[in-house]
Structure formats: C-alpha cells, structure tokens
Amino acid sequence: MSSRILIIGAGRSSSALIKYALDNSERLGWNVTVADADPAAAASKVDGHSRGTTAWLDVTKTNDRRELIGRSDIVVSLLPAHLHIEVAQDCIRLKKHLVTASYVSQELYRLGDEARDRELIFMGEMGLDPGIDHMSAMQRINTIREKGGTVTAFRSFTGGLISPESNDNPWGYKFTWNPRNVVLAGQGTAQYLENGKLKYLPYYRLFNNTWNVELDGIGKFEAYANRDSLLYREQYGLTDIPTILRGTLRYPGFCAAWNALVRIGMTDGDFPILDSSQITYHELMEALAPSGPGSVKDRIAQMLKLDPNGEVMDRLVWLGLFRKKRIKLKGATPALILENLLLDRWKLQADDKDLIVMQHQIDYEINGRTHRDVSNLMMKGENARDTAMSRLVGLPLGIFVRLMTEGKIQTTGVHIPTMREVYEPVLEEMEDYGLEFTHHTIDL
C-alpha cells in the first residue's frame, strides 16, 4: 500500500528527515511532498528524487494549505510551534495524521478527543529535545521498574553544542537551531522539584543558578533549568516524585556570560528601541550603562560587579558589543539586535561539526539501597549541512512515520512518545544511524 507523506517546512532541521523519507520511499511505498514558502529550499532537498515532489506553500493561506493536506495521508509539520494548531485543525477536518517535533500546546491537547473519534494519531515532541529525551528516559525508567526499583529522582540534561575540534570561539556555541529561540530561551519562570520542595527560578536568576554535569570521556558542562520540569510528572508515571529537573547543557562559562547579557538588557524582546538604526553597538552599550567616568566597558563591568578584564567581559568584547559599528536595524528590540549580532558571530561554518550531548540521572531505591542510573548520549555531526541536530530531530520523525505506514501504531489521539510501542522501535532503528547511549550505575 502506498502512502502520501507531506513534509511542511524545508528549513535547517528538515534535511535528515527528508533524506530518510526519500531513501526509504521505494521500500516503503512512500510518495513524499516537501512544502515550503521558499521553493528553492524544498527543491534543493528533494533534488529530483523520483518519489519526491515540492510544493510552494504560504502556510497562512488556508485554502492552499488545506488542498495540500487533503492530498496526503500523513502530515509532518516542521513549522514554528505556534503555526501547528491550524495545521492540526485541518488534519482533524480532513482526517489526516499529524507528526511534529515541537512541544504540544494545551490547545493541541484539546483536540485529543476529536482526533481519537476520527481514529487519528497526532504525535508531538517527536524530535530530539523534546523527543529522544522522552523516549530514552522512559526506556530507563521502565527498565528500573521492571527489576523492582522505585524512582526517587529524575534529572535530565540535553545540549546542542559545537564539537571541540570546531569550537573556535570563547562561548563554545554556534547556531544549529532557531537563533530566536536561543536568544529568548528561559524567559518566564523555570519550575522544578528538589527533595519534595517546589523551586521556581525567574529569568533574572536562571543563568546564575546552574548545575555541573560531567559526561565520561567527553568533558564538563553546566546546565540551566528548563521552564517545564514539572510538566512530565504524570506522563513519565512519576506523579509523586520528590525531585525532577530538566536542564539545558552549555560549555562551562557560557551561562555566566549569557547572564551578563540578560542583566545588561540585551535579551529584552518586548519593545523596539526607537533610535536603533542610528546608533553603533558602542552607543547602545553607552545608553545601557550607568553614567560616570571611565570607559563604557568598565562601567558595564562595574554595574555587573565583574572584573573588566575577566572571562565574562572578554566574551562580551568578542561579540563586538563595544565596537563603533552601526547596528543598521530599524526599530529593533535589544533581543533582535543581539540575535542579528550572534547570527554573524555564532555562524556554523561549512566544515564545522556540531555536538549533541544528553545525560539522564535516575535515582532509584531497590532492596533498601539507593542507586543512580546514568545514561549518556553523544553524537557529532559531519558538517554544517549534515548536523547531529538535524539527524536527531529528523530521524525520529521519519522512523515514527514508517511505523505508522507499516500499521505498527495502535494508539489514537494526541500524544508524546512515552509509550513502549513507540520508543522501543524508534530507539532501535536510531542505533542504525549512530545513536548510542552508554549506561552506568553509581551507588548513592
């Protein structure tokens, strides 16, 4: 039986998914349509494959969108998260399955009954983080349960970084993912549980409150708390767990320097700066610094209670924040000015290899003793086109669609991949693509 797969979005994170879909299309009987607002991006990825076609799609055009969805069996949406809901409503209306790598919103969850009534599956959080983190964590949690253990603490950390051999900047970071999301990351109040106590971290303390995480043979990292640690207690079957924390990994020193940007005001995306097109980065820093004698760099350092020649200030200088160069952006927010600067300074070069790291720390009690089950994942990309990020976001989507077209998914409704019928075959096939978790246990 042949299946019509519609992939909406041909951007950075779609390469591995499109490749998987086309490489397996003959074997699986798939016809693959890649739709994007930029037809050249879609065409370059389909590259004339006999079972691939491209479509031009402005996703805000309801009729065009519905026509494309109507001519498919399964829709994979790589759109920005806020655009999924309309695609999902179309899928309900036109009776199509939907798969995404984004966080499932409350709005999307509310379509659960309708999806179930129509025997549809809407699978979200089916990428890397969220995605592989859920699947690999559930596999470990269920392994521990099967041997009679009780989970008492769950900590999970993921980072999309740059591989040491390509790490040639003091931040240890380049963009392999949506730059805007990186700049605005963490705004809101992060929430987690520690020894039975709720802990809330507002944005202005988030990057000042980090955890040290070491991955054997890879190195030391630091983690800041994700906003959503409490969200998965039920879905992981850990409703009454006293400690649960999800975090994002960075190389040591990143968080202190990012915290300086936050405190200076450079991550504020609420309102535009009226004169932004007329000033230089140096004048921007002058306008944000307290008045007084001394250089603007010294006054910023003093305001932040930092050594003017220390590592954090060095990172800010490296970004070019104190250069007398015009910003050239009209009516831009500080966050947009920063994003624009980082797009240049943190650009992944053609031969750069990215690095994905993940660690789960799962504490459990068995026979009156407490152990920690530690899982580590490390994957390097090949270059700027074939990134580990693209593989680990795209392949789970592709593999899940394979399971669907092979009739191996029984569940209907809106879900994230915490059920065994999903995570076991997905993680197993991911091993063919180099996914490898190492595990060890520590006695606590």
Add this chain to the structure above:
Amino acid sequence: MSSRILIIGAGRSSSALIKYALDNSERLGWNVTVADADPAAAASKVDGHSRGTTAWLDVTKTNDRRELIGRSDIVVSLLPAHLHIEVAQDCIRLKKHLVTASYVSQELYRLGDEARDRELIFMGEMGLDPGIDHMSAMQRINTIREKGGTVTAFRSFTGGLISPESNDNPWGYKFTWNPRNVVLAGQGTAQYLENGKLKYLPYYRLFNNTWNVELDGIGKFEAYANRDSLLYREQYGLTDIPTILRGTLRYPGFCAAWNALVRIGMTDGDFPILDSSQITYHELMEALAPSGPGSVKDRIAQMLKLDPNGEVMDRLVWLGLFRKKRIKLKGATPALILENLLLDRWKLQADDKDLIVMQHQIDYEINGRTHRDVSNLMMKGENARDTAMSRLVGLPLGIFVRLMTEGKIQTTGVHIPTMREVYEPVLEEMEDYGLEFTHHTIDL
C-alpha cells in the same frame, strides 16, 4: 443639528464621560448610547436619562459592533487598547469619527490617509496620561516659544495615587486604574535622552533608577521612567532636544518595594506556574527563595540584600506574601497571582479619595540665560465612584466630542491632541471642572 454619540465601555474610567455627555445632551442635541458587555454597568451609568440608551455589546462580534457603530455619528472607545483597531476599521468603513484615551498604535496611525480621505477625525491619547499631559505641555512649550525662548530640556511626570487622607497602607497606592497594567507596568526597555545622550533602562533596573520630584504644597514623590519618552520629540516639535524624559509618579518608597517584587519574580506574566492552585503564598515565596537555614522571609531579604525588618520587607509582609493562605488560582502566572493579591490589598474603599498629580519641568534659553518653567497639577477625587482619575480621563473626551459636534475641529486624519485648536478650548473648559495648573519659573 442632533448628534448620535456611541460610548463603548462602561467600566471604571467611563463615569465622568457618561455624566458629561448626558448632562450636556439637551443643550448640545446629543443622543447618547452606552454599550458594554455588562448591560447592568451601562444601565447604572445611564440611569434612565431621557437622552441616554444602553446596548449590550460583545465587541468581538463583528456584526453587532458594526450595527451599533453604523447608527452613530461619533464613536468614543474606552475599550482596552488592543481592541481599538477593529473599531477603527469599522469607523473607516462606515465613515464615523473616533475618539479614544489610549496610546495610538502604529497600526492605527497607518489608517491616517484613509481617515483623511473620508474627512474623518480619529483622535487618540485624549485622556489624562496620555492626554492632559500632552495638552498642558504643548500650551507651555508654545508660550515659551512665543516669547522667544528655546526649549532645551523637557521632563514630565504624572501619577494616579491616593490622597493623603485616604492613604492608609504602607505602599501609598490603591487601584484607580487597570490593575493588570499596573502589575505589568514598565516591562520592556525605557528610553529617554539626557544631555544629548540616549539612555536605555531595561525592566530590571527601572525601579532602581528613580527621580525625586517635589510639588509645592503637596509633597515629595519619586518617578520611574516611562517606556516612551523619545516618542513625542517630533509631535512636540522638539526633534533635536538634548533632554527629554517622561515618568510616572509614586509616593517615596514605592519603587524600592516594587523593585523587590520584580526581583523576586512576582511580575513575570509569561508562563503559568503549574502547581499554583495547590500552594500557599508562603510556599510560593519558599519556592522562589534560595534554600538554606532561616525563615523564608529572611532568605528573601538576604537574596535581595535588604534589611529583613526594613521598610521594603515590611511592605511585602503587609501584602500577605508570607501568609500560609492558599492562592486558589489554577495555572496562574506570578503576575496574575500578584494582581489577584493586590486587587484585595489595594482596593479603593467607598469613601477613599484618589489624587492625580502632574508636573512639567521645561528648561529654556532666552537672551543667553536658562530658566525652568514648572507647571504643577493636583486634583483630588470625591470618593470611589467620582474619582479624579475618571474625571481627568473622561472629561477631555467629552469636551473634544463637544468641539466636534459644534464644528470647531478642522483637522482630519489620526492625531493626538497637540494642536492649539484642540488643547486651548479643552483645557479652558476643564477649568470649569476644577483643573488648575500652577506655574512658576526658576533661574538655572
């Protein structure tokens, strides 16, 4: 000639406007319709007046809205600012004039040509702040210009406070205005000019960076910077002015205490706290405080580098933030939790008198010498129904509509009240309602 006046919104700030419209309806030949989603609110304000009618209106219902607008000549919208644009589009379509007390958005300004083509006037910022501040400032600026002076600095401060005789709480503040706007005030980056230098204040330094303002015979106040000081340079004819600052007045001590709430994280409105319905205020503070020995109050004080028994902490304690009382709000953001608490603690009592204060400081050069022209406004309300806030927001709207129906306004397009044909007659009639600016000049 009779005029049909439609007032949309019968909330807190509409009382004085509706009273003005009905009191003058016979003389001016007005028929007044008050529309609101709450018909009882509209009915209580129209109170059976022979020239007044009420209408039930859910403003999101396009057809209902257009039908009401179609049956009027002039629309006065007291809706929340983001709802004005649809009303404005209806007014373009149906050829009706529009008056509001809200900030004019870029979106609304873009309707200017269409409004002008149809000979319509859309007047925004026609309340107190924005409104009376623009009008009284323009009057002084033009007086200075007429005697040959050159304005070198413009500073303007407004506060909606509580009168000293009704001030029975340590914050010196009660709600006479939209509570949500008070809680979220200042988020974004405040922008002003000081001696030719741009100054930007991000939210987290805003309430820590205040100006002392004294009004003769009334007392001392402190001001924090408004977001928008740079916005009015052109409209005030002060394009190249080296110093321009607009600020909000509070009683001394308010800003330091509010800054504590900001730094604790209580004004964060981005994302809900998942467990908010299950916890007490005390537990909320515990979750936001650093771990360690000592009471949660002491740890919060330590985190903020404050005296645990000082004035700021006393204000937080008075709010009830450390009480073991259930919050009882499901999925609420910290900002919503705070708003809910303040709605109770800062409630205007039936006999409370509010207080409006405003000061302009206009520096100018004439014959080689520099002077400062200082204008002060103070107005007290009568009680919780007849507030100075309601009068000073509503009467300028009413008087401006009178000028329109008397054919005294020639301008068309989208405007704010900076032109003489508007501010002179409005300010003059406002004197009949007790508006009185005092003026004095200081040699600098």
